[in-house]
Amino acid sequence: MLKSNEDRASGVVTSGRWGQIYDDLKSAILAHNIAPGTKLPEDELGEVYSVSRTLVRAALQALAHDRLVQLEPNRGAFVAKPTKREAREVFEARAIIEPKVAAMAAAIAKPSDVKVLRRHLDEEHKAIHDGRQGDAVMLSARFHEGIAEIAGQTILTEIITSLCSRSALIISLYSRRADTFCESHAHHALVDAIAANSELDASELMTSHLVDLLSGIDVSESAGPQRKLSEILRGF
Amino acid sequence: MLKSNEDRASGVVTSGRWGQIYDDLKSAILAHNIAPGTKLPEDELGEVYSVSRTLVRAALQALAHDRLVQLEPNRGAFVAKPTKREAREVFEARAIIEPKVAAMAAAIAKPSDVKVLRRHLDEEHKAIHDGRQGDAVMLSARFHEGIAEIAGQTILTEIITSLCSRSALIISLYSRRADTFCESHAHHALVDAIAANSELDASELMTSHLVDLLSGIDVSESAGPQRKLSEILRGF
DNA sequence: CCGCGCAAGATTGGATTCATTTCTTCGTCA
DNA sequence: TGACGAAGAAATGAATCCAATCTTGCGCGG
Structure with a gap:
């Protein structure tokens, strides 16, 4: 563990x-x-x-x-059982915050920072390869946190950490694809952009990465799980 | 109260x-x-x-x-006594998040939403006029929350609420100008932009508003309050 | 006179205990 | 047989109690 x-x-x-x-x-x-x-x-x-x-x-x-x-x-x-609305909002929030943070990180990333990220990536890859899905999800989250740390933003790091935690829950509830967390090539591309100090690429890659994550989630608004039974059965 | x-x-x-x-x-x-x-x-x-x-x-x-x-x-x-670094980071986080949220709000704001905001503004103005600084700070925070609510983002609303709370603490610690919260004309302009459904204006007005707020804060890195006394007095 | 050490008081950390609410089960009645 | 209801069981809510730590002030010695 x-x-x-x-x-x-x-x-x-x-x-x-x-x-x-x-x-x-x-x-x-x-x-x-x-x-x-x-x-x-x-x-x-x-x-x-x-x-x-x-x-x-x-x-x-x-x-x-x-x-x-x-x-x-x-x-x-x-x-917690996040509703689909919550699920959507979590990823919308991440889509607003993380690309900017990734750009900040890319702007000031030192080679040593990139090294740390790549080490994260290795662990993530190993976890996926070993079939330890739980660890993979957590390592993926920690990768996103690592970017925020490089940006030097402790408060935004906390926010992203929290959102990533909720994302893990959401994935466990609404994941359609089994590989929702296996998109490590997206992480690789992100690291490359950050290593190259190219803010724009980092921002865009992060955006598309989050869009991709969201696309693996079933957020269709089918009768929210939060509706009370008494509400649903009112018509009988 | x-x-x-x-x-x-x-x-x-x-x-x-x-x-x-x-x-x-x-x-x-x-x-x-x-x-x-x-x-x-x-x-x-x-x-x-x-x-x-x-x-x-x-x-x-x-x-x-x-x-x-x-x-x-x-x-x-x-x-809590936020450090200056925390103070800076709080406003940097807000600068990343709130302009986008303001744009979202502007995109979908209904007249009824605008009405609520204007009512907030009235209360804020009254509080300032009456010299109730504490209430003014809280109402200012609630104004920002209100925008996020219009955007229909409950999670981002929570995040912004939290950041506004911390901002209130920061202002009480580091405010240079006594009128740090008196810039209600900025709020007025924001409401106008939102009422006109102009996303770009809302976003830019929010950005400049936050920059203005930060400019009223003394965030110079003078010997952080977090440094231990033993550290500061080492030279004696 | 000043600094060090120790003991008493005060305050927090955590466990235990009591009260209240909810859930379960069993019995009764329609 | 199924539904309603009450009593017991179980879990949570909150107060109290005990232990551990920190602070304070006094006394002793240098």
């Missing part, structure tokens, strides 16, 4: 030791080891990690803030 | 009744009623709101995730 690096990126997890539970749950969710909609009972998690519900609740609250779990009052925590 | 509308925007505060504490503290921080760096002791807040520290801790954790308070292990919670 890949270790999460969220604590480094977010900086929020500074206090207490619920950060471990947070990271662990997050990894499990992003790697698709826990299906969306799954209930996350506090007792059970406390048992698993040998801690009281207090820490579990803290971790769940943090995950809820990341929109990776949904807290329902008096009912508990569930792995 | 203006009532916060964060619960509506975020949707995270669905469970428990710590949302009230969260909203209240957030309003106080954004309205500059609590200075950055102020310690927020759990006991004291629990006393104020007549709840146990449990709920206070939950609220503080949520605020920490918003980067409005900083949690230091075994030391407690403090109102």
Whole structure:
């Protein structure tokens, strides 16, 4: 299992030791080891990690803030099930933000930065080759984060990290193609553009890459999963 | 005091009744009623709101995730003091995101949407006229949120809301001009562009508006406030 | 007089306990 | 037989309690 690096990126997890539970749950969710909609009972998690519900609740609250779990009052925590609208909006947001960030990164990327990216790419390729889809999704996300880091934008990095996390959930829910994450040649082209310091290419490649990702998602507006049954069955 | 509308925007505060504490503290921080760096002791807040520290801790954790308070292990919670780098990055992020969102809003704005914006503007103007600076800052933020809402982008709205919150903190720390928030004519021009459905104007006006805001902030890299005293005084 | 060390107080971190709500199951009645 | 309802079980919401850490102030020694 890949270790999460969220604590480094977010900086929020500074206090207490619920950060471990947070990271662990997050990894499990992003790697698709826990299906969306799954209930996350506090007792059970406390048992698993040998801690009281207090820490579990803290971790769940943090995950809820990341929109990776949904807290329902008096009912508990569930792995989030993004609606199709949310799915579309996540990628629209990324399409607005990431091309600009990629351009910034391309503008100031040093050879050492490019090296780091290529190392990411290798790991990603290996994960795909080994059939570890969960790791592949997470590494893909980390690749996008890496670009934002090169751009020197910690805040935008956090935003992109969050959007990538939600993207992982979305892919696990709505992916049509099994290879939604296998488009590593797009990543390769991006690295080349960044290495060549060509802002325009980086921007456009990122845009088309995101469009391509979205095209692998079924976002047709078929009777949102969020509609209550009582609403749907009103006509009977 | 203006009532916060964060619960509506975020949707995270669905469970428990710590949302009230969260909203209240957030309003106080954004309205500059609590200075950055102020310690927020759990006991004291629990006393104020007549709840146990449990709920206070939950609220503080949520605020920490918003980067409005900083949690230091075994030391407690403090109102966040954004560094100048953070300040710059917040506005750089806004400069990347908001012009595009403004263009989207302009593309699809209906007259009713424009009406809502103008009502916002009136309130903002009144607050400025009455000298209620805190309310003015919050209303200014809500104006920006309103544009994102018109664009129909809930996720980008959340992101912008968060960035505006942090901007409020930044302004209270680094504002040079007392009128950093008084540039309501910029908001007026933006509304006009949106009303005219001219995407380009909206985008450019938003960009220049943000540049103007940033110009009112002192972001010179003078010995960052984050440098440890031991580091600064090493030479003695 | 100043600096160092130690102890008491205060504050946070986390677990436990109690209260409230919801879910499940079983029984009754139509 | 199926539906309604109540009682018990289980899970969450919140307060309280205990442990660990930090801060503060006093005393001691240099």
